[in-house]
Amino acid sequence: MTIKQFFTGLLFVGWVVSAQAAIYAFDFNDPKKEARFQQLSEELRCLVCQNQTLADSNAGLALDLRKELYRLVQEEASDEEIKNFMVSRYGDFVLYKPPVKATTYLLWFGPFILAIIGLFILLRMIRNVGKQTTQTMSAEDQQRVQQLLAEKKEN
Amino acid sequence: MANLTFRPFIPLIIFVVMAIFLYVGLSLNPREVPSPLINKASPAFTLPQLHAPGKTLSHTDFVGKVSLFNVWASWCAACRQEHGFLMQLSRQSIVPIYGLNYKDQRDDAKRWLIQYGGNPYVASAHDLNGRIGIDWGVYGVPETFVLDKKGTIRYKHIGPLDYQNWTETILPIVEQLQAEAS
Numbered sequence: 579m580t581i582k583q584f585f586t587g588l589l590f591v592g593w594v595v596s597a598q599a600a601i602y603a604f605d606f607n608d609p610k611k612e613a614r615f616q617q618l619s620e621e622l623r624c625l626v627c628q629n630q631t632l633a634d635s636n637a638g639l640a641l642d643l644r645k646e647l648y649r650l651v652q653e654e655a656s657d658e659e660i661k662n663f664m665v666s667r668y669g670d671f672v673l674y675k676p677p678v679k680a681t682t683y684l685l686w687f688g689p690f691i692l693a694i695i696g697l698f699i700l701l702r703m704i705r706n707v708g709k710q711t712t713q714t715m716s717a718e719d720q721q722r723v724q725q726l727l728a729e730k731k732e733n
Numbered sequence: 734m735a736n737l738t739f740r741p742f743i744p745l746i747i748f749v750v751m752a753i754f755l756y757v758g759l760s761l762n763p764r765e766v767p768s769p770l771i772n773k774a775s776p777a778f779t780l781p782q783l784h785a786p787g788k789t790l791s792h793t794d795f796v797g798k799v800s801l802f803n804v805w806a807s808w809c810a811a812c813r814q815e816h817g818f819l820m821q822l823s824r825q826s827i828v829p830i831y832g833l834n835y836k837d838q839r840d841d842a843k844r845w846l847i848q849y850g851g852n853p854y855v856a857s858a859h860d861l862n863g864r865i866g867i868d869w870g871v872y873g874v875p876e877t878f879v880l881d882k883k884g885t886i887r888y889k890h891i892g893p894l895d896y897q898n899w900t901e902t903i904l905p906i907v908e909q910l911q912a913e914a915s
Contacts, residue, residue: 625872628763638836639872642863667870669769 604648615651619644622664623672631674768870768889775802775884776868780858783834783842790831790858795884799910801830802878803854803894804866806837807845809874815893816849822899823853828907832857835866835874879903881910 606612616633622643624635632640632647643664650660664672676682715723770776775792782788795802803819805812823830832854834842839859846852860866869878879888888906890898 625766639863642867646867666769667867668872669766669870671766 604644606652611651611654614657615648618651618657618660619647621674622647623674625668625672764873765891766872768886770870770878770886771889773886775878775880775886776865778858778865778868780860780865783832783839783854783857783859784852785856786839786859788856790856792884794856795831795880796882798882799828799907800880801828801907802833802880803830804833804835804869804871804874804876804878805857806835806874807841808837811893812875813849815875815895816853818894818896818899819853820850822894827904828911829855831855833866833869833871834859835871836860836863877903879906879910881913 604612604615606615619633620631622632624630624632624637624640624643626637626639627635630637630640632643646663647660650663655663661673670676670682676685678686775795777792779789779791782790819830822828830853834857837859838861842857842859858865863871873891875893877890877894878886879890881887887910888903890903894903
């Protein structure tokens with residue numbers, strides 16, 4: 579075995595070990611349950627490290643909540659029940675996709691409102707540009723233009 | 734056009750609006766997630782007491798008086814910060830302080846109390862695996878719940894207690910709840 583082969587092998591071992599660490603110790607007898615567990619743990623937020631999902635986080639609380647999630651999935655609780663379990667304890671903030679309700683209207687519809695305002699401003703600007711090109715000349719100016727053109731022709 | 738007199742101020746207006754949004758947004762603490770448990774009854778639990786494993790502490794012990802329920806652990810650095818203030822508070826006997834010793838070893842917790850100046854708690858519940866902490870929506874230690882005479886959660890403070898947040902926010906709530914009929 580060359581040194582290169584040895585280090586490649588070592589890298590591979592490291593990769594396998596870290597991949598193992600991520601799925602840590604939850605055994606499912608049913609692949610459907612495992613898929614639900616995976617999906618739900620990616621939709622729920624870890625409250626300690628707020629920009630990570632339960633699936634990604636290594637925080638102690640995330641592990642505890644994964645255990646709860648595992649228990650609920652094994653007990654065949656519905657998605658609705660599982661989300662209610664989390665929301666009743668930690669609030670809507672645990673859901674990566676917040677529900678549409680009075681306090682989240684701005685969050686859901688704000689970007690569209692901003693886009694409409696932007697479009698409105700853009701249309702107005704375009705219209706103003708159009709206006710400037712069709713500006714009318716005073717009679718005095720027109721006369722002067724005629725005069726200059728006539729002069730040019732003569733030369 | 735009326736627009737022309739208004740137009741030079743547009744950048745200023747945009748700046749002011751953005752400044753207000755940023756000022757408010759940046760001074761909010763993203764760690765302070767509002768608790769859905771406010772105005773709900775204390776989540777039920779019965780746990781062995783830290784100092785007397787034979788005895789239990791449960792949510793029914795909160796009924797009948799206004800109380801504080803403080804979540805703490807020996808591994809929590811910010812708990813050290815508030816411990817002196819909790820000791821002071823317990824000596825004033827304004828309001829009983831109960832503890833939830835969260836995901837901690839019994840011996841470590843008892844030693845920690847001795848090391849940092851005493852036990853401010855009437856009693857602490859020993860939540861070894863953190864299961865009761867989940868029911869209370871605990872996600873960062875220390876946290877302090879203010880409970881009214883019925884045992885309903887009326888306020889939750891996240892982070893260490895200190896003289897300032899006590900006198901400005903929590904004490905007025907406690908006094909108001911104590912004035913309520915039970």
